[in-house]
Amino acid sequence: MSTSYSTLNTNINSTDDLTSRPTSYVSLLDSHETPDGPVPSFPQRATLNWSRTLDTLRQWSSRTIKYTRQLFQERTGQVTRTQDIEIEQKIQVLRETKHHYQNILSEARQMSVLFAGLLKTQRSLGESFDELQRLSGSSDDLIDQLVRNSQCQKVLALNGDTLLNSINLFVDKLQTLTNKTMEDTILSVKTYENARIEYDACRYDYELLLSRRNPSEERISSSDEDIQRQYEHFKQIYEKSKENLQIKLKLLDENRVQVMKQQLTLFHNAISAYFSVNRQQLNL
Numbered sequence: 001m002s003t004s005y006s007t008l009n010t011n012i013n014s015t016d017d018l019t020s021r022p023t024s025y026v027s028l029l030d031s032h033e034t035p036d037g038p039v040p041s042f043p044q045r046a047t048l049n050w051s052r053t054l055d056t057l058r059q060w061s062s063r064t065i066k067y068t069r070q071l072f073q074e075r076t077g078q079v080t081r082t083q084d085i086e087i088e089q090k091i092q093v094l095r096e097t098k099h100h101y102q103n104i105l106s107e108a109r110q111m112s113v114l115f116a117g118l119l120k121t122q123r124s125l126g127e128s129f130d131e132l133q134r135l136s137g138s139s140d141d142l143i144d145q146l147v148r149n150s151q152c153q154k155v156l157a158l159n160g161d162t163l164l165n166s167i168n169l170f171v172d173k174l175q176t177l178t179n180k181t182m183e184d185t186i187l188s189v190k191t192y193e194n195a196r197i198e199y200d201a202c203r204y205d206y207e208l209l210l211s212r213r214n215p216s217e218e219r220i221s222s223s224d225e226d227i228q229r230q231y232e233h234f235k236q237i238y239e240k241s242k243e244n245l246q247i248k249l250k251l252l253d254e255n256r257v258q259v260m261k262q263q264l265t266l267f268h269n270a271i272s273a274y275f276s277v278n279r280q281q282l283n284l
Helices: 002-020 025-030 042-075 085-136 143-212 222-281
Strands: none
Touching (some): 085 222, 143 222
């Protein structure tokens, strides 16, 4: 009897739990009570999310307008821009260096393509000499010269493969340095320049605020506090981006010198070895 009563009581409690829970997803969203406490209803959360979206859009629009205004005023000479002569000179050197490296890379690629075509022609010419030798027969006076020239072209092509591999390695390393390592630093330059423009835009507003503020006024309005807060915030971003850029420029310069010193040495040695081996093997 006690067992059946316990079972019945358990079933009743389970039924009560079921009826006390929301019976649909909508009712779950509309419920205001959870085990952890009250939460906003679905319409309230939607309104809150929409309000946050509007705030984000408003902040983005304000920053975009200030950014565009600053660019326009700089180009028309209406405002002065923050300048760091040392870092701007380094940025200019970086851009010129990257341009020259791109030219070297383009010429090295062209050299690889042309030299590969030369090796293909040398092999084809050697085979043509062999074919003419077979057609001429053993009595022809040109046999010795045909054999000699055929072997010469084959030796040049064989040794040329080693040089071509060295050229392609030089191209690969130079491409990594130019299009990845340098480009990564260029992206940091763009980040720095954007931070500088945003900082100058806020600095312009802050200086305008200081010029019209009455020194006798002790109370600062909320809008003035917001201008001052933005000025300090973007100044920190600008200083941080400048510091990061200086570090990247220094690391890039060290890496560039190290990589190019090694690759230029290998490139020179490969060309020297190509002509030296050909001279020895061809008895020139």
